[in-house]
Amino acid sequence: MNFTPKKPTPFPALTVPTAVWSRISVRISLVGQSVHAGFPSPADDFIEDMIDLNQVLVANPTATFLWRVAGDCMIDVKIHPGDVVIVDRSLTPKHRSIVLAIIDGEPTLKRLNRRGGVMVLHNENAKLPPFLISEGTEVSIWGVVTATIRQLAK
């Protein structure tokens, strides 16, 4: 097999450190030349991208995460156990936002109400007591729920 030394190939910086010592770089061929033949497809000019759910469901992919719903505290607004919720961390929670809240370390879905500067989180389930946070409970908001996904059939 013949191969001739060449100048080093420039590497993408992603993972390769700057080498401070000598490099040997060669380029060889696996097999011979290839031949391209055939007709270009007449449909080529009309091909568009496929419909992508992300376009409508995810505004900021970097800050968007999916969570699986295990409880029924939001069942009155049609968020069922087994559903997947889309949560955007970059959105500022507003009055009436549905949020993923962390209450004493437990991730849970709640409706956020802002009344005169006071924030209240509550369940959307007539069968559950309205959620009242007792003193000393630690609460933080993980992100804002922007959509739910429920699969009806596969």
Place this chain on the structure above:
Amino acid sequence: MTALALIDGNSFYCSCERVFDPKLEKRPVIVLSNNDGCAVARTAEAKALGIKMGQPMFQIRDLCRQNNVAVFSSNYALYGDMSRRMNSVYQGFSPDIEIYSIDESFLDITHLAIKDRTAWASDLRSTTRTWTGIPCCVGIGPTKTLAKLANKAAKKLPAGVLDLSDERTRAEVMATFPVGDVWGIGPASQEKLRHLGIEYAGQVRDMDPKLARQLMTVVGEKIVHELNGRPCIALETVALQRKGCAVTRSFGSRVTTKVEMEQAVAGYATRLGEKLRRHGLATDHVTVFMHTSRFNDDEPQRSVSMTVDIPEATNDSLTLIKAATRAVDQLWQSGFRYSKAGIITQDLVPPPIPQRALFDNLDHERAAKVMAAMDEANRRWGRATVVPAATLGGPAKSQTFSTKFEMRSPKFTTRWDELPECM
């Protein structure tokens, strides 16, 4: 003057675990290396318990139990995804980025119109925290070494941000900054410096570059220049679009035999094929490189690479393996302790549409079917359920490269069946 920012995720692996399990916020957390051998990431609470970086698990098992330490196997699917998210936040702050490692990136901010760099850095820091949940620190300086140093010093500040553009502030910080914490100064160099009474970064800055070179090779000379604010190590930015693709790893232990190297590189080629297929791309060449550790200056050093052309663009793992192992065969030389190897391709293209008239067409279709089946199996039952035989091998291989995941958390962000749960 050049201005570089270095951003890194605090206790990165541990922080990734905490994002999806808020209860961990109150517990010390450690993440173990591949095979669960030793601690490779620790939260501040775990450090406070005296758990050292790289400490073997068997030494700290009781300590962890007594102190309710949360112990995790490495979850690279999760860490990789969170790292990608962080870098995409950074790119909104400056397009010139060098992703240095899974949790560290340099940003070139020389030409950005920033009035107040500290405020800019705080903004970047809080955006990263809000969007990804990962806390990070930002160090700014005129060289990579100083940006690194600033970042390390920023870790101790409540603001988590330090700008060392100003020479006076720099001198102040370096006066008490231990040499062992300077980027590129390892334990051996540290020892040599101590014999000369050099303990702080400021003293290294004031060294004669020639003496630094005698003591610590050319690396030492560069460190002196860099500490003086003269850039010697260029930023290696990557283009934003996916022009190339790389799979590289540092070995857990040094590789000294050809068969180990072939198996490792075949594994990377397999992974490369997987990546290309997922993005619907192909390549007509692979570059294989391997090198020893440049920080072990007392050992013989070697760094080689080779590019193998493939006649027709492909994303077939078996073809890629064939090309890659040919490169290993050409490059291999015994007598060195290799610390890292990898495969890189550039100029990715869409895979060629099979031509019905071509005689080798049958092979093409068969290969594509095999790859599709392999990908599907790996998707469904986890990575490396089905692998090409070339990546398997003798007993040495299975121990060196396999990974144990006994205490791995779910792949929260990359698998539908492992999403985090909420009530």
